[in-house]
Amino acid sequence: MSEDTHRQVTIERITNSHYTVTNARGGTITVGTADSADFSPVELLLTAIGACTAIDVDILTSRRAEPDSFAIAVDAEKLRDEKGRSYLADIAVTFRIRFPEGADGDKARALLPDAVKRSHDQLCTVSRTVELGTPVTPVIE
Incomplete structure (x- = not known):
């Protein structure tokens, strides 16, 4: 794989069920249980x-109008x-976007x-x- 296409995050344990995730640019987030x-x-996937x-x-x-x-x-x-394996179903993405009145707002609304x-x-x-159902391969080093 070329450097342009490869993506990676690193996950390190803080405490039991709490982790720090770091990306290649140095950004971090914490992840834990619900x-x-x-x-x-699951919330990160959504x-x-x-x-x-x-x-x-x-x-x-926003090229047409700032929302x-x-x-x-x-x-x-x-x-x-039936085997007890969890998964997500009925994923819905709802857009709540409003543009200003006027010609530019009309252009943005029409493009939405x-x-x-x-x-x-x-x-x-x-x-x-997600929709393609890409396989995930676990690897132990």
């Missing part, structure tokens, strides 16, 4: 889906199959449906990966 204030892995599409849609629409408000909610149901579709169908790596 019993703490930290984001859980965050990744929402943030990925937010960036796409924001870049495309008055911009929020995205990502919802899902955490379920278990296409921007959302382009993000979902083509641009957002995270949701595309």
Whole structure:
């Protein structure tokens, strides 16, 4: 793999069920269980889906007009199959974006449906990966 395509984060234990995640640029977040204030892995997955599409849609629409408000909610149901394995179902990404009145706001509003579709169908790596069902390979060193 070339350096442009490779992505990596490193996860280090702080205490039992609490971790620091570091990216290649030095950014960090803490992750934990749903019993703490930290984001859980499931919440991070939902965050990744929402943030990925937010960036796409924001870049495309804000060229026309700066939004008055911009929020995205990502919802899902955490379920278990007949073997007790958990998974997410019914993932929904809800866009709550408002643009100012006027010609530029009208242009941004008109572009919004296409921007959302382009993000979902083509641009957002995270949701595309989830929908494709990309295999995850555990490796022990």
